[in-house]
Amino acid sequence: MKITLSALAAFASVATAHFNMNYPAARGFDEDKLVQFPCGSFDTPVSNRTVWPISNGSIALLMGHIDANVEVLIGFGNDPGSAFNTVLRPTCTEQGLGNFCMTGFSIPEGLNITDGTNATIQVVTNGDPDGGLYNCADIIFSTSAPAPADGVCKNETSTKTVAATSAKQPNETTGTTTSSSSTPSTSKSAAVAALNAGFGGLVMAGAAALAIVL
Numbered sequence: 001m002k003i004t005l006s007a008l009a010a011f012a013s014v015a016t017a018h019f020n021m022n023y024p025a026a027r028g029f030d031e032d033k034l035v036q037f038p039c040g041s042f043d044t045p046v047s048n049r050t051v052w053p054i055s056n057g058s059i060a061l062l063m064g065h066i067d068a069n070v071e072v073l074i075g076f077g078n079d080p081g082s083a084f085n086t087v088l089r090p091t092c093t094e095q096g097l098g099n100f101c102m103t104g105f106s107i108p109e110g111l112n113i114t115d116g117t118n119a120t121i122q123v124v125t126n127g128d129p130d131g132g133l134y135n136c137a138d139i140i141f142s143t144s145a146p147a148p149a150d151g152v153c154k155n156e157t158s159t160k161t162v163a164a165t166s167a168k169q170p171n172e173t174t175g176t177t178t179s180s181s182s183t184p185s186t187s188k189s190a191a192v193a194a195l196n197a198g199f200g201g202l203v204m205a206g207a208a209a210l211a212i213v214l
């Protein structure tokens with residue numbers, strides 16, 4: 001029983017974490033300040049940057065919302081501040097809790113990015129009713145960057161992406177309540193299906209159990 005409860009607590013904590021950026025390593029993480037633009041309140045680049053490839057890069061996220069829009073931006077240089085002016089991956093909608101591994105990132109041609117160029121990646125998601133959530137990672141580009149270690153970048157079996165219902169940036173839309181008028185029943189049934197399936201069901205069961213315990 002004790003084990004079951006702590007397992008539920010672990011799952012429940014995923015549900016409250018908004019989202020984490022696991023690879024490349026986030027600059028920092030403060031769940032309560034993830035809503036602060038830019039970088040979820042972490043304004044200072046770290047000195048131990050992740051060596052990241054110029055083509056075919058991956059980004060590993062841990063999703064705490066059952067349905068979220070996700071966009072990836074980049075700012076070049078040692079400290080881009082809030083100038084995340086280049087879109088690396090336009091907004092898509094991700095469904096399912098847990099590990100989400102985005103693949104196939106390549107830097108657009110013509111930007112003169114070479115080995116040793118520094119940059120900061122910002123991932124923007126929604127999922128909360130009140131705007132964007134932000135995580136940043138400081139990187140240094142290398143054509144010989146190692147692939148992420150085995151198991152670091154993987155998808156939960158229930159994870160899937162669909163075309164975003166809005167072309168807006170995630171921080172200009174709210175969570176699951178903002179599906180466009182043509183698709184509410186689809187996204188609702190998808191959310192219910194996810195709730196009833198494996199990981200999602202456990203998370204909600206965990207949250208419910210905790211709510212009762214507390």
Ligand SMILES: *[C@@H]1O[C@H](CO)[C@@H](O)[C@H](O)[C@H]1NC(C)=O
Nearest residue numbers: 046047048049078116117118
């Ligand atoms: C990139 O950042 C590191 C610190 O993280 C710094 O030592 C290095 O000089 C920077 N590279 C360039 C080209 O400025």
Ligand SMILES: *[C@@H]1O[C@H](CO)[C@@H](O)[C@H](O)[C@H]1NC(C)=O
Nearest residue numbers: 024025046047048049050051
């Ligand atoms: C940088 O150092 C911090 C603190 O030791 C660590 O948590 C983080 O994972 C490191 N980041 C990278 C990219 O190695």
Ligand SMILES: *[C@@H]1O[C@H](CO)[C@@H](O)[C@H](O)[C@H]1NC(C)=O
Nearest residue numbers: 055056057058103104147148
């Ligand atoms: C791109 O990266 C993925 C994930 O690391 C890997 O499986 C794939 O083989 C790579 N593709 C190329 C063309 O290098």
Ligand SMILES: *[C@@H]1O[C@H](CO)[C@@H](O)[C@H](O)[C@H]1NC(C)=O
Nearest residue numbers: 110111112113114115116117
């Ligand atoms: C590209 O960047 C390198 C290193 O920062 C610099 O030496 C070179 O002049 C740049 N080339 C162009 C065409 O901007």
Ligand SMILES: *[C@@H]1O[C@H](CO)[C@@H](O)[C@H](O)[C@H]1NC(C)=O
Nearest residue numbers: 101102103153154155160161
């Ligand atoms: C994870 O799923 C997304 C689509 O939902 C896909 O683009 C990506 O390549 C997958 N990652 C891996 C490591 O297979």
Ligand SMILES: *[C@@H]1O[C@H](CO)[C@@H](O)[C@H](O)[C@H]1NC(C)=O
Nearest residue numbers: 037073084124132169171172
């Ligand atoms: C949304 O993110 C963009 C950067 O991608 C930023 O310029 C804009 O200020 C953000 N909007 C809000 C309301 O924070």
Ligand SMILES: [Cu+2]
Nearest residue numbers: 017018127128
């Ligand atoms: Cu959240």
